Amino acid sequence: MSFMDTLKDKLGMAKGKAGDLAEQHGDKVDSGIDKAAKTADSKTGGKYSDKIDTGADKARDAAGKLGDKGGRGTGDSL
Numbered sequence: 413m414s415f416m417d418t419l420k421d422k423l424g425m426a427k428g429k430a431g432d433l434a435e436q437h438g439d440k441v442d443s444g445i446d447k448a449a450k451t452a453d454s455k456t457g458g459k460y461s462d463k464i465d466t467g468a469d470k471a472r473d474a475a476g477k478l479g480d481k482g483g484r485g486t487g488d489s490l
Contacts, residue, residue, distance in 0.1 A: 430478060431478045431479060434475050434476075434479035435479035435480070438475065438476070441472075441475045441479075442472055442475070445468050445471045445472055445475070446468065448468070449464050449465065449467070449468035
């Protein structure tokens with residue numbers, strides 16, 4: 413097995429584990445994203461609220477997709 417094949421296998425396993433964790437702890441992931449967004453918004457004085465909200469929404473969507481599929485099957489990168 414070549415180095416790249418080994419690396420791809422390890423990445424696939426990591427995505428699977430991340431997906432399992434996201435599925436089991438989705439509420440904690442969402443809570444963490446909300447807390448990080450609120451902190452960032454506070455630190456910037458609300459100047460970038462729209463961008464922070466967009467980033468938080470995208471992070472929630474990515475975590476949701478990862479949890480829904482268990483991190484397997486799409487071939488998309490993390």
